[in-house]
Amino acid sequence: MSARTVITGMGVAAPNGLGVDRYWKAVLGGTTGIGPVTRFDATDYPSRLAGQIDDFTAADHLPGRLLPQTDVSTRLGLAAADWAIADAGIDAETVPDYEMGVVTSNAQGGFDFTHREFHKLWSKGPEFVSVYESFAWFYAVNTGQISIRNKMRGPSAALVGEQAGGLDAIGHARRTVQRGTSLVVSGGVDSALDPWGYASQLASRRVTTATDPERAYLPFDVHASGYVPGEGGAILVIEDEASARERGAPRIHGAISGYASTFDPRPDSERPPGLRRAAELAIADAGLTPGDIDVVFADGAGVADLDRAEADAVTAVFGRRGVPVTAPKALIGRLYAGGGPVDVVAAVMSIRDGVVPATGRTGEVPDEYGIDLVTGEPRTLAVRHALVLARGRWGFNSAVVVSAP
Incomplete structure (x- = not known):
């Protein structure tokens, strides 16, 4: 260990x-x-x-x-x-x-x-x-x-x-x-x-x-x-x-209890994107199961096809509406290399305070996405383990599990 x-x-x-x-x-x-x-x-x-x-x-x-x-x-x-x-x-x-x-x-x-x-x-x-x-x-x-x-x-x-x-x-x-x-x-x-x-x-x-x-x-x-x-x-x-x-x-x-990265297949491939695999590997690296994750801090691209792909990855890992999801970066924009670390800080604070922040001004989530997105107001929730996701252009996928001290 x-x-x-x-x-x-x-x-x-x-x-x-x-x-x-x-x-x-x-x-x-x-x-x-x-x-x-x-x-x-x-x-x-x-x-x-x-x-x-x-x-x-x-x-x-x-x-x-x-x-x-x-x-x-x-x-x-x-x-x-x-x-x-x-x-x-x-x-x-x-x-x-x-x-x-x-x-x-x-x-x-x-x-x-x-x-x-x-x-x-x-x-x-x-x-x-x-x-x-x-x-x-x-x-x-x-x-x-x-x-x-x-x-x-x-x-x-x-x-x-x-x-x-x-x-x-x-x-x-x-x-x-x-x-x-x-x-x-x-x-x-x-x-x-x-x-x-x-x-x-x-x-x-x-x-x-x-x-x-x-x-x-x-x-x-x-x-x-x-x-x-x-x-x-x-x-x-x-x-x-x-x-x-x-x-x-x-x-x-x-604690940084788990981490994984994957790379998407070429655009004309029939293989799926790598975000789901990154999430699964990071959770396994932390010695946890999907049921142990209390909240997902999503990449949240704000682009319909990318949002749908991320929702598919989340529901594949956790099931339909199986875990609260949030994207607080909606209030600050996408910070590129800075975005993931800011979400890690937000995850740490969620664990400390027992609250999950809302996703900016998002209010109408397509039902077919199947995710439990935190919207409107922060949600009171005991958090022990948070999964943070990020995707970069050209196929980069990364996931980090943040856990209570």
Whole structure:
């Protein structure tokens, strides 16, 4: 039996709240973080909504020397890591530097930073391009910057799996801990809300063209018309339970008890998508059965055919209306690599408080979906084990089981 892997620290940067407590209060209160794009003139774009973080000023959270060399996503990631590390009660004296690793996911790179530098290149010349462009755009930069800032020299990695990547990072961190590293900082953060980054997201043709923020992103609803892009994510501190207790961790929020990932077959294959298999494998990895799962935090694409496919996977595992399902990301948008880790935090809070948040403004679920979607108001429910699902474009599927401390 592998050592139990637990969560000792959490940091969230979400469009409807900075910090775990503010985010959770907003989710339970149904406070949306979705609104009109304000960072550029989106008048001529077919979609004009996003889950923006408007109350984050990087200079309030990070030293000035980091500002010229970091993209928005890295700044958010560094701040969330600082909050998670403080929550876990970690300092230079508690854990040796080579016993601490960093595993993060990022799906979009440093869009805002690199496009600003490209504009300099094209309009002024190469001598005007920042030297930091050599790494600020890169998918691995959040892992690197968190590692350097916190002197974490243990095994580290960066993963890219679009919306599924954040759960993959947490799963990889768990595996790293089980192989002997005492502590791993893990999660995912993304941001691409500059003009080019936003346009790249619209290229999927899965982004809604709805103009009312209150009715734009409706996972599993008969009126679902696509999703809303967002920014932000969550960073967690994941530890071996025995090591955490030995060092006197202030608290254990929960456990990462199961993880699995699968990949869909090619589009013309007769084989089914891999989400059901990912869920089944993660539950088995946790030593549980489907009947042990109290709630599912769904991927919730907000696209009719994808919602139907996810509903089919859930009912295949749990039976028709066999488990409560929720998608709180409907209030903040799809955060790509950040989405799964934020849902893991929400799962931890559901376990702590005995309540399952509602799915944004979704209210009319097709009967043929057969799922027990939590809508309208949060549902009081004793939660011991939660299943978190995520799917990335091009076939990535990931599942994590979060359990009570």
